[in-house]
Amino acid sequence: MEIIGSTFDDSVFSEARERLCASLSSYNAKLCEAEWFCESAALDTDDPLEKQKVFKFRGDLAFRQGNYQRALDAYSSCLQWIADNNLTIRRDVLEGMARCCTRLGRREQALEAAELLSKEASNTCHLTSLLLLKVSIYQHFGSVRPQMSCLQQLCSLLPFNPWHWLSLGQMCLQLLDSDPNTERASEAEADQKGAAERAEDRVWLRACICFVRTRLLLRLLRQQQSSFVAQRSEKALQVTEEALQRLNPKETTLQALTEVMSEDLIPEKMREDYQDGESLTCVCLQSFNERWWKSVLLAAVLQTDGPRVKS
Template identity: 55%
Template structure:
């Protein structure tokens, strides 16, 4: 009686066939001289020309030769195949940075608009919004920066750094406005519209919007970090603790009433579920069918409906708060 598995196939003991070993093709590594791309490539290979212009442009930008870099980026762009979107976006972003350094805001925004039209996922859109933000910051346009940051907060609602940046820009602009006598001393008969891009002016109503958005940004930052800090350690945790301390100090200067603090915290914590925060990761998702609620619909309108923007009897004049905080 044979035990199952105790017998062997005779083929196991047969000699294996003699296999003819084929020699692997030799590989000759390409050696390049330092800054080999500095000279015009003497080749018909479009890929080699593209690489040369790209590397040359990157080096020129590093050397602060922004016009030269822009010209080489433009030459590189014409050689990029239609399907190579990653290199195309990289080159376009380089062109935007060059335009900023050259003081060409309109041209920078035109190139950014090309990036926006070609964006196909949330990562692309995030890069476009951050590029917008860098343009606005470079040319000193805080009102436009606030709009870009609100879009970033809507796209990535659980990112505390976008919220902290939004609050900081609003707070800085509010301090600037209140340090200037004419806007803060606007009479009651003056037009009181919301934040306006016109001539960089901020109306009395705009001051209150800045105050409320600064408060909600710092509070949201504090709420988010309280949830995320349990997963952090080392220098990341130290950075979070520093940002929370900055938010606390800013809120002390803004002096929101306790009832206002509670209302803002309640509205801004409605979607802060740790499980939901882990699941709702939009990085790389397609923009097709993306129904991200905008800033106003998701948070701002709820605070306005709660009357926080018009509770002058509780929070007093924003201008007076600014003056008292700077004393």
């Protein structure tokens, strides 16, 4: 007995192929000269889409050539011709403007463009790109604290990405390497000095947390990698090991941190695609502090011997 709908007429498929071939035979590809969009004649059109393309291509080319002011001007002109529903190009242009302003030393303008992007972030990819953009802006201007804030949000959004944890750990090391005497020279009270020392202890422990987490993740990923990807992970793992040697935690502290930071490293959970939609509202410093800093600090505080960074 044949199931209803389980057989098809071969002529249906042959007719479809004939129609497809007929439509392809009438297609003529558009040929463009190299950098055609740089010519003044490229703007001799009333089509908003064509003008958008011209300014976008001009901006991308100028940025690649290192002419950031020209690129910023082109991106600004492009923004005027982008349709309201074309959010992809709009986000791309706004990011380009933010990066141009960064290279030109215009911090506030760069952050304003990033703020416009934040209002349109609706998924994990959007927020990841936004946070990485902010990291690059703050890094360019030497703003350590805001940069750490963005890295913490990245670790909260993508907890199984070792590169964000590595960057966060390196930022903690940067804070530890800064000269504490300069900050404490103006402090008159002993309790203020004690508070500064306790803050340094917390930074030290947080650096240990980040590098332990990085090492765990890199070791897991190494089993699935090869070629240049594996080489990159090996180099990062070496950097991580050297950082832990500098921090020089006690063995008991290291074991406690490793145990706590590996609790969620379950293959099934790591493959789960759960970070999207409503979960974006939870990506904030408070959630990161509750999930990582406080829980790990409580588990390891009794076994921590304080900062012992090697020079």
